[in-house]
Amino acid sequence: MPTERRTVARVVLLDPEDRVLLLHGYEPADPSDTWWFTPGGGLEGAETREEAALRELKEETGITDVELGPVLWQRQCAFSFDGRRWEQDEWYFLARTARTSVSTDGWSELEQRSVTGLRWWTSGELSATRETVYPTTLAELLRQLIDEGPPSRPLRLRTERV
Numbered sequence: 001m002p003t004e005r006r007t008v009a010r011v012v013l014l015d016p017e018d019r020v021l022l023l024h025g026y027e028p029a030d031p032s033d034t035w036w037f038t039p040g041g042g043l044e045g046a047e048t049r050e051e052a053a054l055r056e057l058k059e060e061t062g063i064t065d066v067e068l069g070p071v072l073w074q075r076q077c078a079f080s081f082d083g084r085r086w087e088q089d090e091w092y093f094l095a096r097t098a099r100t101s102v103s104t105d106g107w108s109e110l111e112q113r114s115v116t117g118l119r120w121w122t123s124g125e126l127s128a129t130r131e132t133v134y135p136t137t138l139a140e141l142l143r144q145l146i147d148e149g150p151p152s153r154p155l156r157l158r159t160e161r162v
């Protein structure tokens with residue numbers, strides 16, 4: 001299985017009620033293998049992580065009226081998806097929006113065949129769910145973010161390999 005290395009920008013998008021927006025994805029070869037994840041994706045060309053975060057947010061959610069904040073977390077992860085092995089260096093940016101309606105018009109062909117939709121989650125709902133969410137500590141991280149505000153410097157999350 002070929003390995004792809006990617007530099008990734010992700011967005012922890014909060015609405016006025018401090019709910020976080022997540023996408024519901026699945027393995028195209030096995031639609032029963034599902035998980036929730038933050039908007040984001042790989043950098044293209046010479047774009048910065050900030051530019052990639054905003055572009056991906058627009059493509060995946062249709063939301064452009066955001067205030068992009070600091071990098072909250074950094075994470076290394078590795079997983080298999082759609083016949084490839086991915087090794088990613090991810091930075092998670094805080095963003096806030098007043099808009100909660102989303103659009104999937106900008107989805108790529110891969111997103112159209114591997115994402116079922118989007119949902120706003122409260123920290124309590126994340127803590128209570130038995131569904132898989134990435135990063136796996138998102139419920140605790142979101143609660144800490146809401147209670148204490150952004151960290152003074154990005155937190156290094158543990159490496160996750162699936």
